[in-house]
Amino acid sequence: MVFEGNYFSSATFDKADFTPDSLICVDQSGIIDRVVSASDSDYQIVKQAAMDNDILKQIPKGSYLLPGFTDLHIHAPQWPQAGLALDKPLNEWLNTYTFPLEAKFKDLQYAKKVYQSLIKELLANGTTTGLFFGSVHTDANLVLAKVCAKLGQRAFIGKVAMDNPDQTPDYYRDESSQVALEETETFILKMQALQEQTNADITSVITPRFVPSCTDETLQGLGDLAKKYDLPIQSHCSESIWEDHYATERFNLRDAEVLNKFGLLTDKSVMAHGTQLSDSDLDLFEKTQTAIAHCPISNAYFGNSVMRVHDAYQKNVKIGLGTDISGGFSPSIYRNMQQAIMSSQMLQDSSQKPARLSASNVFYLATIGGANALHINSGQIKAGFKADLQIVQDQYFELSSNNSDEIFERLVYHTNKENIKQVYVAGNLVHDNRGEK
Numbered sequence: 001m002v003f004e005g006n007y008f009s010s011a012t013f014d015k016a017d018f019t020p021d022s023l024i025c026v027d028q029s030g031i032i033d034r035v036v037s038a039s040d041s042d043y044q045i046v047k048q049a050a051m052d053n054d055i056l057k058q059i060p061k062g063s064y065l066l067p068g069f070t071d072l073h074i075h076a077p078q079w080p081q082a083g084l085a086l087d088k089p090l091n092e093w094l095n096t097y098t099f100p101l102e103a104k105f106k107d108l109q110y111a112k113k114v115y116q117s118l119i120k121e122l123l124a125n126g127t128t129t130g131l132f133f134g135s136v137h138t139d140a141n142l143v144l145a146k147v148c149a150k151l152g153q154r155a156f157i158g159k160v161a162m163d164n165p166d167q168t169p170d171y172y173r174d175e176s177s178q179v180a181l182e183e184t185e186t187f188i189l190k191m192q193a194l195q196e197q198t199n200a201d202i203t204s205v206i207t208p209r210f211v212p213s214c215t216d217e218t219l220q221g222l223g224d225l226a227k228k229y230d231l232p233i234q235s236h237c238s239e240s241i242w243e244d245h246y247a248t249e250r251f252n253l254r255d256a257e258v259l260n261k262f263g264l265l266t267d268k269s270v271m272a273h274g275t276q277l278s279d280s281d282l283d284l285f286e287k288t289q290t291a292i293a294h295c296p297i298s299n300a301y302f303g304n305s306v307m308r309v310h311d312a313y314q315k316n317v318k319i320g321l322g323t324d325i326s327g328g329f330s331p332s333i334y335r336n337m338q339q340a341i342m343s344s345q346m347l348q349d350s351s352q353k354p355a356r357l358s359a360s361n362v363f364y365l366a367t368i369g370g371a372n373a374l375h376i377n378s379g380q381i382k383a384g385f386k387a388d389l390q391i392v393q394d395q396y397f398e399l400s401s402n403n404s405d406e407i408f409e410r411l412v413y414h415t416n417k418e419n420i421k422q423v424y425v426a427g428n429l430v431h432d433n434r435g436e437k
């Protein structure tokens with residue numbers, strides 16, 4: 001396939017490049033094998049060949065090609081309660097609403113219905129890769145993997161491990177540390193088999209829910225499994241003041257230090273939130289190459305402060321964006337880009353250091369940031385990268401300036417589901433709403 005049109009892609013944290021009138025050539029394996037610019041001598045030849053082979057896709061005037069987004073933190077089973085009970089503190093929200101909902105995923109029919117709805121919604125919002133928390137149930141997590149395989153989303157999925165009887169309800173927990181670890185290993189092996197069977201881009205992820213939910217044996221065992229199978233790890237770290245106090249009381253260590261002690265901070269780890277991370281925690285993240293999933297909408301409810309994106313970035317800590325469905329109400333990474341900018345302004349007002357984020361900064365987080373955290377060659381429109389792409393319409397094209405910087409800001413601020421016309425994962429069309437008004 002060859003796309004013809006204008007595109008935006010992050011060049012650096014501070015700058016998104018606009019490239020007009022290009023041919024983006026995608027090979028059979030879904031990789032961008034060449035980007036031909038209008039000034040290249042063979043532009044017309046490449047275009048003609050694509051037309052002759054009926055593989056030219058022309059992007060209409062006023063629409064742009066962007067890289068697909070990575071959602072670096074999302075709880076798939078919480079989709080049915082997106083936007084509900086967000087006026088409660090985290091601990092109450094978990095115990096009163098979230099654990100009872102997740103417990104329902106024992107029912108595989110229910111799981112299938114919810115997961116189909118969620119993955120369609122994410123694709124329609126331009127999210128081409130997701131890093132998912134599932135539930136404790138191995139089989140329901142496999143349902144999620146099958147749905148992602150079928151609908152074509154790249155997925156990293158974790159069977160949630162939670163076995164600490166002091167912090168989890170008896171109706172929703174792994175029965176013991178042994179069960180948590182055995183089920184995690186079973187999930188890893190079944191995911192490997194499914195991956196081989198379907199050839200889908202699905203990976204299992206070691207997933208201790210968070211330090212309070214897990215016993216020491218489970219935290220240690222999960223660290224060992226991550227090492228044994230060389231897998232990504234995800235959890236929550238320093239999301240709230242309550243979580244930080246809990247770690248200090250139980251271990252006399254900071255939350256990040258506890259995770260590190262059990263081998264859970266590695267270059268394949270993605271820790272959600274981090275609003276309470278200290279400078280020394282950020283140094284530890286840098287040293288271990290652990291990434292942060294910044295979830296600005298969720299943090300406004302549960303985070304007790306704004307995550308210091310600039311400080312983390314300055315310290316070379318990898319960062320991407322997450323929706324945190326359903327701590328965050330919106331499945332849209334666009335909506336989270338907007339909130340990241342707004343929240344950063346509030347941090348700026350209470351901080352001596354630079355904290356403001358620009359549209360280019362948050363676009364970088366949504367694309368390159370997320371892809372780097374997961375070690376995938378996605379998030380850029382460039383030769384050698386996966387063709388994870390979205391065609392997005394600038395709804396104010398006819399009304400407003402056509403300066404590329406302004407178009408870019410409009411796209412970041414105004415794109416909604418209706419303006420996302422097509423989405424591709426590794427060159428495969430996974431969402432098409434051109435027929436809709």
Ligand SMILES: Nc1nc2[nH]cnc2c(=O)[nH]1
Nearest residue numbers: 075209210236298324327
């Ligand atoms: N936001 C959020 N924080 C958590 N900490 C432990 N579990 C959760 C969860 O489901 N959502």
